[in-house]
Amino acid sequence: MKKRLQTFIVCLLTILIVAGVTQVPNKAYAQDDLNVQANAAILVDADSGKILYEKNADKALGIASMSKMLTEYILLKAIKEHKVSWDQKVTVDNYVYKVSQRRDLSNVPLRKGAQYTIKELYQAMAIYSANAATIAIAETLAGSETNYLKMMNKQAKELGLTDYKFVNATGLNNRDLDGMQPKGTSPTAENEMSARSVAKLAYHLVTDFPDSLKTTSIPKLKFRAGTDDEIDMQNWNWMLPSLVYGEKGVDGLKTGTTDFAGYCFTGTAKRNGMRIITVVMNAKGSDGDGYKARFTETKKMMDYAFNNYSLKTIYAKNSAVKNHKTIPVENGKDKTANIVTNSPLKLPVKNGEENMYKPVFTLDKTKLNKDGKLVAPAKKGTAVGTLSVQYKNGTDYGYLYGKKSSGVKLVTKDEVEKANWFVRMMRGIGGLFSNMWNSTVGSWF
Structure with a gap:
């Protein structure tokens, strides 16, 4: 009887140990097995700037249309300083017109010589990643896209960015500009930044201009609604809650895609009072679908952050x-x-x-x-x-x-x-006698 009882206890303990070892923790991902499939990635708390995960974060890589976040920042700053206004009209020149007619690029069609408001161009840039609209904004801010590069570099330095190179306002490869690229830049060059610097840019965009998220969170919008130029703009950020890869709390920021940069995405989401920023560069899915991978790899980081961290008041x-x-x-x-x-x-x-x-x-x-x-x-x-x-x-x-x-x-x-x-005088006298006493005692001993 005693032997059978001992056998029963051993078996029971074995079952409990196995169950304890094989029990799956209630986490989507642990940090060590995040294994983000991208050339570079970073995950940041948007309030404190605390980095929760990074991979190859200081390597300068192609950023494609994520470049447009810098133009968003520069434009919003100019509006705040009353240098331009939302209802200001911009006349489309030949360069902007030609780029806008490239349907193989992300664009809203613009008419040569026609006028568009800064707000229309901004919405087209932030929601639909419209390249010609971005160039029109750059020309308005600096007179030409060539001059605008100086403005981009100056702003990048002020924001503390490192490991960057800008050759145009849009993030397109210069060859897509059909020989009209900014002066002094290579015909095949493309904008580059490190994942850390992209995260810094996004950090400043959502911190300094939080209202920018009201635009980047719009899933669909008609450009020039009710006119002959009306066009449906669907946000390329398919992680917005109502779109294909929708995730709770996602309200920005910017995708980017070129042959050089691969599939890139800077995302931001807020849940339970905590906002995070994610960056993936040249995301690669196991099935070869890079377009989808930039969202699935971003989801890994978002799940990790929201399932493993919470905003706490330390003091x-x-x-x-x-x-x-x-x-x-x-x-x-x-x-x-x-x-x-x-x-x-x-x-x-x-x-x-x-x-x-x-x-x-x-x-x-x-x-x-x-x-x-x-x-x-x-x-x-x-x-x-x-x-x-x-x-x-x-x-x-x-x-x-x-x-x-x-x-x-x-x-x-x-x-x-x-x-x-009187108090100051007495303290002074007290200090004087204290010094004299210490000096005298020191000479005695």
């Missing part, structure tokens, strides 16, 4: 940081001032890793004297430093703009009042 607003709760004050009514965070510090945190981040405290030396003290008086809310966090161990891809998060400001919790003259 709430008005939080004091351990070991850095105060800062010394010079000439203050009090010798120290309490400092707190001026806003919440939020990050995408992997499930179960809430305690895997350590604070990084950085003082702003420009706000302090040579002794590292805040000089009184100072207003409530005076910024004296920043608080960021660092991952304690394991694989950490860092952030788009460095190894640490940009963090939040540390500010004075209350007004820092200046001590009256």
Whole structure:
């Protein structure tokens, strides 16, 4: 009886162990087996710039029509600065007209000498990736596409992009411009960027101009509705919820395809308060269908992010940081001032890793004297430093703009009042006697 009981227990334990080993975790993908089938890829939290996954992210590769995100940014910036307006009319020249008649390229047909509003051209570019419309916008902003290249390079530098080359406004191969490409560029050249820089561009587009997503999220729109030039524009981003490969929360951004670049896609989606940005370059499906692969490979990264991470508040607003709760004050009514965070510090945190981040405290030396003290008086809310966090161990891809998060400001919790003259005098006298005592004692011993 005892032997049979022992046999039963061994069998039961074996079954439990096997079941535990073979149980499938409730995750679409683990980071190590994402295996994104593309020449380069990157996955980023759009709020903090935290990189959740990357592959060959610093190699400059063809970007095709993803180039148009830079023109979107430059145009939206120009509108914000009142340099152009949405209802401004643009007259189509011979170059723009000829490109618009290329039906083998993504285009809306434009009439030579006809006028179109900036808004019409912008919608055609952002939704339908219309190449001639993009050139028309570039000419409006800079006078010519050749001059516009200077504007593109200047803006790219200001945004902190690296590993890039621009030879035209559209991302087409220059040979598709039938000899009309910008001066000084090779007839067969094409725009290039690294996946990291593409992600930086997308990051700034959705951060600086969030309303751009109102346009990029439009699945279908008629160009010049009700006119003889009416044409249906279906968004090439087929991951928008109502389209072929629809995914919840997807509302942008830009596809790109040429023989040189392959099938590319920059996507963005928001779920449960967390927005992510994805980039795949030259996606390759196992079945050879690259057009579909750019969406299926993007889905891998989106599933990984949303199933494994959630937006967490590491430090709430008005939080004091351990070991850095105060800062010394010079000439203050009090010798120290309490400092707190001026806003919440939020990050995408992997499930179960809430305690895997350590604070990084950085003082702003420009706000302090040579002794590292805040000089009184100072207003409530005076910024004296920043608080960021660092991952304690394991694989950490860092952030788009460095190894640490940009963090939040540390500010004075209350007004820092200046001590009256008597208090300052007595402190000075006390300091003098203290120095004399220390000097005398030092000579005795």
